[in-house]
Amino acid sequence: MIELEKNYNASEHEQTIYKLWLDSGKFNPDNLEEAAEPFTIIMPPPNVTGTLHVGHALFVTIQDTLIRRKRMQGYKALWLPGTDHAAIATQSKVEKLLFKYGIRRSDLGREQFLKKVEEFAQESHDTIINQLKGMGASADWSREAYTLDEPREKAVRTAFKSMYDDGLIYQENKVINWDVKGQTVISDDEVVHVERDAKLYTFKYSHDFPIAIATTRPETKLGDTAVAVHPDDKRYQQFIGQTIEVEDFCGEKLSLKIIADEHIDPEFGTGALGVTPAHSMVDAEMAERNNLPFIQVINEFGKMTVGSPEIIDTKTTVAREVIADWLKQNNLLEKEEDIKQNVATAERTGGIIEPLPKKQWFIAVNKPFILKHSELDGIESGQEVTLKQLMKQVIQSSQISVNPDRFSKTYFHWIDNLRDWCISRQIWYGHRIPVWYKGAETYCGVEAPDGDGWEQDPDTLDTWFSSGLWTFSTLGWPDQTKDLKTFHPTDVLETGYDILFFWIARMILMSTYNTGQIPFKNIYLHGMVRDDKNRKMSKSLGNIIDPLDMNEKYGTDALRFALIFNTAPGTDMALAENKIKGMKHFGNKIWNISRFVLANLEGKPNAEVEPQTDADKLILEQLKETITISTKALDEFRLHEAAQKLYDFVWHDFADVYLEASKSQLENESTRTSTQAILFHCLTTSFKLLHPFMPFLTETLWQTLYNNQLVEEPLLMIAKWPTE
């Protein structure tokens, strides 16, 4: 008779069990069956900026569940982990920390500052990796990658050079999103619009100007080069085509052409818009269409570069007031009203975005080029395509499947509106652009050019550039390694729907272009974890559920099961501590079922699993159905249904009904041994089915079985997934 303690105490077992797995070497697929089919998940690299939060816990749980199941099914299962240098995020975090001591990055200089960032990143990396392990992640740590390590640097430079040579990466002076606070340009996708109160001023540039315009930003009007009206607007038709000179507008001379543009809403304001090509994305496009000059009046620090002495060199917000006053004094202001307005801010720093013209690096998404090598459905090697077409085609052809499918619509919509991707950043932490200058000469290469006097471009790349290469850079690309051939394209990309554009789209772009392959066959998107009232978790609300606390309190398996139970893919979930507690009870139930079964065994059962009674027959049927349903559900990424089925079977079929029935069957000599065999069979099969979801608990129990010579397989982790 085998004695187990009365209740499952997770924290006593988890570290020991994790070490057992790690020491077995079986996280590394090289140590699994050689001939088997590969199954690959590349882990979305967590940023090296902080500690594990419940979002990480969710992705680890889902991916670990998928990978463990495949490993048990006999696949050569690779879950390749890594971390992300997260350029802006990490740099600004370190800047904040240094600022506590009154130090700015400029005080340290590039080299010294980067040293500080790297120290921070290393420490942060160690923390988060250990926390991932704590969640039970069965990842192959021997293959761990970092988006900013040397192999990835080589991949980044190779990809850059190749795109540069194909004319897909180009440098141009155009209006970009400037983050004044972060002192860098950011891409369109990193701009977040926030609603604010604003004043709408209606005014005329001068007394004899025929049209009044409305604006929330009078300070930008110093850079106006046109006034745009709707082509059908009867009020203004007579003026279209004229150019009107304004001798003095706050100290500047303006020359304004009256243009017609479909973009203008005749209902808003006066139906006329002062066009500021240099400081508005929309206006810039209008200026392109109408061949208007660009006049920059605001600099990188958000200060005015022109205007009367009271204006020049002041911040935009100050200049706005001064100009409003000037309009009033000169009797040009017709109206001033309060409105709600969406202001562009930077996702990372929260700073205001000041559109302004600047020379930057871009990826051309609409430019045709020859795709040298293609394994993509519907695209031949050597075919002329655009990056946009590649991104669209692989989803359209269903070569990549999206789960839930509705997100493919969002994806197409994004692609249709996609503009060239700005990839250069004026920050220090990141991959430096592999371009060197010497006088008028420019060199792009994987290595620095020979000879003296070459200066490397000071900018770094958008962090999503290197993340875009992640599925193949982690496998050794650009070298044609064995890993690359074996594991790419990968099988599943599992991540939150919030980075569909940032990351997934960029991976598709980079993989199809650089390798001619899709990066992954399946996209699985999970929802956001919210609190029990369905609010976002935030520090200010004080409703954050810390996964580490939960693991300590209820056991990692309880948290894992709670994160999957009763949730649907792609849908936000409410997570209450009580739910985790409930799942701990489920774990305890399994524990006590095991106690009962083990207490009633007399050594390893040697009777056949052959039903003698109605109860026997029923439970074996139910078990079979559970295997079928949970296997199918897992195949189709319906983890929650598999979990639900297992919960029902274990608790309500096995424990509530069969265990009770077995008590009398065990008393009866004629059914005793067969009942033992069935109990044991149901128990060990349940362990196997539950293992991907609750790895620690089930492995702990399995070890007890193994140590008592009840099972032959030393590790549940690589036990064979039940088929019947």
Added chain:
RNA sequence: GGGCGAUUAGCUCAGUUGGUUAGAGCGCUUCGUUUACACCGAAGAGGCCAUAGGUUCGAAUCCUAUAUCGCCCACCA
């Protein structure tokens, strides 16, 4: 303005291609300390599946409209 989604038990949510009395967790009521488990068991209350039409032998599930809520994109300056 464009797109997507949600509306199911007191709360938070599942419900696979339409198929018998609609499920779970938590909460609630009553009873029970019989040696797997009180981190439990038994029994139970609680739902015209948002509303109105339609398709069908049959609809929570498919279609149309309406209402309310949420998210994403655009950026009316």
